[in-house]
Amino acid sequence: MNLSVLTHSSKPSRILVVDDSPDNLFLVQTILEEEGYVITLAEDGRSALEQIDLSPPDLILLDVMMPEMDGFEVTKRIRENQKLPFMPILLITAFDQPSVVKGLDTGADDFIRKPVEVDELLARVRSLLRLKRAIDEREQIARQREEFVSWMAHDLRTPIVAAERMLMLFQQGALGDLSPGMEEAIITMARSNRNLLAMVNTLLEVYRYEAGRKNLIFSPIDMQRVVEEVIQELSPLADEKKLSLKPNFAEKIDSKVVGDRLELHRVLTNLIGNAIKFTDSGSIEVRLSNICNAKDAQMSWLLIEVEDTGSGISPEDQKMIFERFRQGGHRRSGSGLGLHLSKRIVETHQGTLDVKSELGKGSLFRVCLPIQKP
Template identity: 65%
Template sequence: MSSLSSRFDKILVVDDSPDNVFLIKTILEEEGYTISTAENGVSALTQLETSPCDLVLLDLMMPGMDGYEVTRRIREDMKLQAYIPILLITAHDAPNVAQGLDLGADDFIRKPVTVDELLARVRSLLRLKRSIDERDEIARQREDFVSRLTHDLRTPLVAADRMLMLFQQGALGNLSPQMAEVITIMARSNLNLLSMVNTLLEVYRFEAGRKTLAFQPVDLSQLLEELVGELTPLAQDKKLSLKLELSEDATNTIVMGDRLELHRLFTNLIGNAIKFTESGSVAIRLTSVLWSSKISASEFTASASIKDYVTIEIADTGTGISPEEQANLFERFRQGSHKSSGSGLGLYLSRRIVDAHHGSILVSSELNKGSVFMVNLPIKQ
């Protein structure tokens, strides 16, 4: 037996030749592997749906569904929880196996197979699988840790926020001016930390596939008017002008979306514009136009059946973003060079929200002249 782990490895052999199947099965069973067989591609796919294995040995040239198509379906169509390596088996005079490798196969072996080469390639691919499985398990454990950590952090932060609010309201006695200033700083810092934890939790939910959006008709002009009202005090503190500009065709524009997530998206984008602008203004512009007239299909990920979209632009007169930073702006943990840059998760989360709404988000910026963030969302037909 080649290794103690081989007794736990399940291998599926797919070949339309009973002689080939018998030979490969005999070799592998002598090494302690558990072998199942399939005489064609359809049978192989059916078995994988009900009982996934650790490795597939796949004959390339079979009648009906050949090895190319089986490989493609395993990699593209089947929603397998774990990665399954594919070893192609081909005759010496068969066509080049490059197509199979391009479709997602991991290795190949030519007929007639030799015992040593077959076992070496099987062991190599099983090591690959164990390595990938271990990596995925570490990723799952990390995500679970982040989820538990953010939940555990959120509880005391919320409690601290309530207590600091009581202090500020004088519910626990009058505060001296010095004490009031300290409490204000503490409350602001606590809110920033709570916001960071909430953002991290939302990012985790998207990445773990645990985010469920409640789509409903959303009046964007109404939503943006609410946000301007909520964020105007923040702009006034910095003596900035915050204005909403609605084009005539954008009044009462309806999109299908999750209102809470769209609120989070535009709060983040408008809040960033205010945060990174020291003087001047922040403008929110809402326009509704024919999608093909302004951006290309590659820039807009909505369904081809959707002909119209709405564009929301958030323009500021801030410090701007360098071309180098723009290239990776929407990746996670990509912090800008500005002194007020945060965790690097806000714009990444914004992109995930836009993607979930089948839209696109772009940025245009010039140093010392400001930035424009443009969100394109499909209009409800």
């Protein structure tokens, strides 16, 4: 047995050969089995799809011209099935270039012409199996990363929450009176602990989105009420810095969208909270209107603008401010996750999030959301 055909788990690669000609099946089976591959056969497209559903192979060799369902249709159905793992498809064709182009556009990964030459067939099989292993390894690494982050975030939350409760007991005097110095130190510790918990929660949310495991609950929402709630919740922070936090809503505005209320609340909390954080004097204005420079002019849009008179963002930082773990140059910049997560949430709602800013003159964040009927 040729050891080059074995996967990292020392199992021979499984190949499904699909052809309506028994002679062709026998020929390809003989060639591949001599190289140590495990071969299963199918004489038509429907039986091939049934086998794939039951036990997906590592590679599919697929004849183009077959009765009832040709190779193009089989390829199309395989690629449309999101439940299947990635399986390279090698088309076997006796036709010219247009046939090859159609097959590749349908989702095939490579092709070989009839009559099949043994060396070329084996070379293409080895190449596609290398592709399969590389993609499988990449997906495994992504799963392991996701599991690690989920585990880490969960395990970090437990001691952080416990520390928060203990600090709360200290602040309430349950463990005895505190000196002014101790009280100030505990307030600082509690604030740092809350920031750490928020960072862990945000990290977990980011990876849920990126792994496609974030479950959103869509329902009709009046975004004007959500904006008013967030402003009311964050007003004490603005008052502490003597900042003006004011709404400015257009008349007769249509502010009803379909989305996940908690996630959109998270976006507004992040944007308005950042505006307060990076503004030392002046104001933060939150505007609502239906004027949005969106691509689809056939739809109605809601524009939410958060503008501050803060320190502004440099052109270099603006280019990467929505990237994961890319912190801005400001000394108060956080983990680099909040804006990344906000953009993911907005895009999940088929909207856009962008920024306009100039150093020393403040920043303007713009959220465009489609107004949809429930």
